[in-house]
Amino acid sequence: MTVIGYMKRSALEGVLGDISDKLEVIAPLPSGDKGAVELRRFEKGAQVSIGPVKPMLPLKTIFLPPVEQIFRFSKSENETTVTASTPITRDRVVFGALGCDIAALALIDEVFLREPVDEAYRERRTRTTIVALACEGQGPECFCASVGIDPVRPGGADVVMIPVKDGFIVETITKKGEQLGTMLQGALRDPTGPQKKTARSFTSTSRSDVDLSAPAGGWSAVWESEAWEDASARCIGCGICTVVCPTCHCFDVHDERHGNGGERFRKWDSCMAVNFTMMAHGENPRPQHRARVRQRYMHKLVYFPENHGAVACVGCGRCAVACPNRTGIGEVADRMREREEDSNE
Amino acid sequence: MNELMMIPLIARIRSIREVTFDTLMFEVAIEKDGKEVPFSYLPGQFAELSVFGVGESPISITSTCTRPGLVEFAVREVGLVTEAMHNMRPGDNMGIRGPLGNGFPVDEMKGKDILFIAGGIGLAPLRGLINYVLDNRSDFGAVDIIYGARAPNLLCFDWEFDTWKAAPDTRVHLTIDAPAAGWNGSVGFVPAIVKELALPPGNRLAVACGPPIMIKYVLEDLAAAGYRDEDVITTLEMKMKCGVGKCGRCNIGAKYICVDGPVFRLSELKTIPSEY
């Protein structure tokens, strides 16, 4: 990890403009008029928004798009030709990625880069350079500290930009990062002593009191507990939590046909959806609403760790912000632990 | 692009044979870039068959890997994709991704007596294994097949029964749920026949596949007859989309039925919640 220089905040848009000639640049840009932020393609002249509001749709959006065409097919007589779709056409760089989102990518890699590898996902991952923005805690909902994520120098980032006074200390971490570093040389100046010091001492203030540990007796003990009834009573099953969650990666596959051709595409899906496990002959192993709510939390806090060794939650807090009932994963975990106190009244 | 993940190869239908009024057996040849390619698999594995423009569905491979030639799939018409398959004609082509899933633990089954228990279309995944066992008859002990269906015309693969009966040390017990004209075999539900025969566990493995209600009672009877959980093997039917453990549909407990299964020992099934 080598510090390669200091960049003034005002030079950022210019640098991104230059890079966008060679690579596709994606950055957090304002969306709509209510201060929302969205990771979108950076066009020259756009204004990057760096600030407390995190993009509602996480970084996974540019590696696992909401809707993605898998292949196109066309039939003549009875010959069918299948042409796979090309995931991306140009190498890309993502600016302003947050620590929690980058950590989430590592968890999704566990699934999509495992044999048999998802080629489209791998191509997007390898051809994208991630420029992380060290963050000191975006909002009251953040609790990445509680799940052991370093929001300053997140693992998996190629370049880290640490905000100091009115600019950034730029540090390259990986080889890909260094290649990008060469493009940034024009806007970089040697960092001064105090700037390097503030960069080193940069700290994050996210909540560390959110406890996702298992209830007494382990999660299997609460499988039939009435507490699931309470946790799922007010939940309307809309699945926003799975949409905005950086680690959720379930998808659905649809076909479409027009004339003698057509296409297959996949789109995001949610375990909260009524028909998520509905089979063609009408059987649904998870028909009740509370079973689906239970599945969402058990998968993140029990099954994923059992298979991949880490809880599938990076503490970004988006689920609580997006949920119409402001129910977050932390609150449900607490509820499951203290269920004894409520259920015996 | 690897064919397992999302891009299917072409499966050209060579012949279609009627198994029952709502089930057809497709004999397909696998083609890649227009040329036929070999397709190797293990008994109990399945493949994702797709009808281009309609969708995909997981179908167990019912042919036997020890017999060269075409791959066979038995498809019952239950939904949109299977209905579209039933409207296909020889010469048409489907898409195929596979082989997928773990298949039966054939090596551990060597030297053991085997009790096959099947109901209705559940015989499809077992047929491949039965023929595999009969092709390597000496590697295995006694073979008993209990197979039942609602009515005589719903018994699948009836053209195999005679060859099975003729095989050495192999007994076939057919049954139907309710008496029907022209049927003089035994009448009764499959679990009842299992209890009636009461084959001792001893050196025997039980392999069961069929509708969930039948499996529930069969597992109870086997446990009552003293079969250890590791000696009972079954194959699960679950909602699947990708078939390669990524889309999350078939996730029960820490297991992904499409990758960690669909074949499970009863001992493994007891470690995951009963959501299947």
Next chain:
Amino acid sequence: MFHAIRTPGRMRDQLKDMQTRLREIAAAFLERPDALFFIGWEMTPDEKETRPFFARNPRQAQRLVWNDLCHPNPASYLPRLRDREGMIGVAVKGCDARALRELIRANQIERKNLFVLGIPCTGLVDPNTGAIASRCAECQYPVDFDYDETLGPMETPALTVERSAPDLDAMSLQQRRAFWKQELDKCIRCDACRKICYGCYCPECIFEMSDPKWATNRGDLADKIFYHAVRAYHLAGRCVGCDECARACPMGVRLDLLNRSLRDHAKEMFSFDGAGITDEKPLLRTFSTEDPDPFFGGDE
């Protein structure tokens, strides 16, 4: 913990003692042996908003709150509970009561299984801006709804709230088209708007259906226009204007404008004065031979 309410001083005490009586009535109801639970509101963890709460026993009834942030509609949970044995208590303000009347008429819940507590609402507050919520511009109390108990006279409060911009009817076609392109680009088809709506109680929604495959799930503009047009149409004459759909939308898409425009048009063309106001048949379930006929001669 009592929330600092933004309404003028005099109202603050009124809301406060209504909350106390709400808790007493709920607790009394939960004493009954056949009471399953009482649906009301509780504060969200960050105390900035309220959310639905299912109180199961008199002790939990003390967590129930009533203030000017009680946006959610407790009646929207009732269709799911239709098969439960026992009595369900539900606190309803004016718009919720109108929704409840629509649900009862549509056999989604039986009135005899309900203990309905009417609450005279004096206008809700938008948690982000602190001003009176724009949804209250639609405020109308149902006509002679048989509440089991009320916390006061259930009449429409005299609120002067002008409707939230933009006014679609004042826009030109091109402006409207651009407005919806920009709004629907934000939509990610998470379908929260139909899942929070009390009016969406079909066992299997056409958007979850595979035969016919109405929704193409392509996520392009055409698919979203189809989704939002059909969702709004299904609520024509049944929407009470609670704007929960807009509040639930994570991307802030202005869905309520569609329902509002249909409500205005229903009033203008058929003098239909709103869903759930009276027991009159809903707009699209009946007709009148005197309906206007803008189609004759195709002179439009």
Next chain:
Amino acid sequence: MSRVKVGVFVCHCGSNIGGTVDVPDVVEYAKDLPLVHYSEDNLYTCSDAGLTAIKEKIKEHGLNRVVVASCTPRTHEELFRRTCEEAGVNRYLFEFVNLREHCSWIHMNQPQEATCKAKELVRLGAAKAARLRPLEIARAQIKPACLVIGGGVAGLSAAGSLAQQGFEVHLVERNDRLGGLTVDLWKLLPGDRPASELLHTLTARVTKNDNVTLYLSSELNEITGFIGSFKATLSTPSGKKDIEIGTVIVATGAVELEPLGLYNLGKTEGVITQMGLEKMLSDGRKDLGDVVFINCAGARGPDREYCGRLCCAVSIKNARYLKEADPDARVTVLQRDVMAFGTEFETEYRKAMCAGVRFIRFSPDRPPTTIGNDKVTGVRIYNQLTGEESDLSANTVVLTTPLAADSGASDLAQMLKVPVDKDGFFLEAHLKLRPVEFATDGVFIAGAARFPADIGEAVAQGTAAAAKAAAPMFAGEVSVEATTALTNPRLCSGCATCEAVCPFGAIEITQDRHGRPVSEVNAVMCKGCGACAAACPCGAIQQLGFTDSQIFEMVRSLARDGDPSGSEG
């Protein structure tokens, strides 16, 4: 059922289609449409040669769906359906594509576009045919018995006519005697014959015929079922009685409007209505003195806009009788217009004038007023012609009021699930085409219950309703097109939208085995209009033969499968 094999038969219809549309090109295009196993063209598909060709090809290729692309289904649909049936294909697995009236004849000078349109129409037809399911025609037995509600003139005429045709008739009358309003009338036009004489002949036909079971002082209090098997419960003086019938005739008549307060009726003594006068005349009262009639009392005004049709005739008749009874008495009829139509009433009008009855016109904005508080002494009128007010002396003022709907009509309508109009009269299916029937099958209407009718009309409508009711009862069975509605209980939320929009009351909300409300369609009553299927938000109720997935597939194919003219990409 599956393994769909569609056969497409494109017709030249001589040169009507072949002249503009390149039929062989359409046949070639149809060959590789999805699920089409065979397609051919013939000169005249509806000819014997064409029909036998279809039957042969069905057997030869094992076709189980047939598409005929020729002319309008309205002419030969039945013919082709029978042909399919004879070849062993269910008659509803057949789809018609109109290439003549909807394509070749209207695009005669655009052969290219016509051929392209023909191909696309065939594609839509094949797409729908592939999704058709076999359907069976629903049949219902008709019990040859009829319930006639109301023993007035219309009821008696209907009951008598049915009884004479040998049908079992149950005649229910609320009062303790038959005849309805006519009982209180004195003499009738024409010929001034006493009303009782006419009633005698009508009632004799009923009381003397043992096919008729008569229930006096009885009412219908409940009825369920549909055409052919209605179950009715009557409350009779001797307790409840359940009967089973096939058809129902509503003949409940109407009542004379008594607008209390109008012209001080009910307040001032001496102000009576025409029925009151009829009573006095039949009692032989002579002491009426000078009499003033005020016509259109309570009619043709804001709250009751209709004209009573026969009240003018009544006023003319009674005015003449008064004059003849006491030539010195001054009888004046205050009228807004005299509706004395036809020869019969015109001669009565002239007879009354000759007898000395004076007719004075008044306009509705300056109506006459009665003079005298507790006893009427005269009427002040504003004479339009002379422009001044003047007083007429009158010992009796008679208000000529229209017949109004019976207050019990709306409850009966609710029970029978039939509509009433805004004045409370029963609403017939169609004023000109089906005047004595309701939209709901098996229920008929006669007499003043539909609209004020004089005795002649009541008798005529009674016999008409009897004839209409006799038709299904003679047939003994009614068969219904199978394209009726059907509910899928799994998808139904029980919200009763379908029940609300069904014009025929064919849908009922019942309970499924879990006690959940579910809609259920009565296939016999359902006419197959599909209004319910379009109203149901989630498509739980479908119209067979026009299901959502069939129509959706046609629209999808039209929108997304590209134009057949160019080479298909």
Next chain:
Amino acid sequence: MSDFEPKILIFACNWCSYAGADMAGVSRYQMPPNCRIIRVMCSARVRPEQVISALTQGLDAVLVLGCHPGDCHYTEGNYLTRRRGIMLKNLLETMGFEKNRFQVNWVSAAEGARFAQVVSEFVEEIKALGPSHVSRDKDTGTHA
């Protein structure tokens, strides 16, 4: 937009407007070939969702034809169509569709001339409007 050839869907009710179309055919009224007719038993069978689906899947306009109010073979079908049509027209206009993309009209079985006139005028109107702003090209690439 002289060379733009719109693709128009017409729903015609079996008893009146479909028969009216037949009458137009018998009388050989020439019409532009842009329309495709789908027969339904009553105009009340046409689901508004189907109209919206047609307009968003690439068709340029939809015309629903029924019997004149009062003449419906099923007594009240077209009254329902009228009310639904009014609400749907408003909704489509609110969402940015031109006023005439979706039309309802009444044609009786005897009015062949009127059918030809209504259809020809409708096609001219749509030609003037140009392609639908939502016309999805038949073979779109990936969304991301």
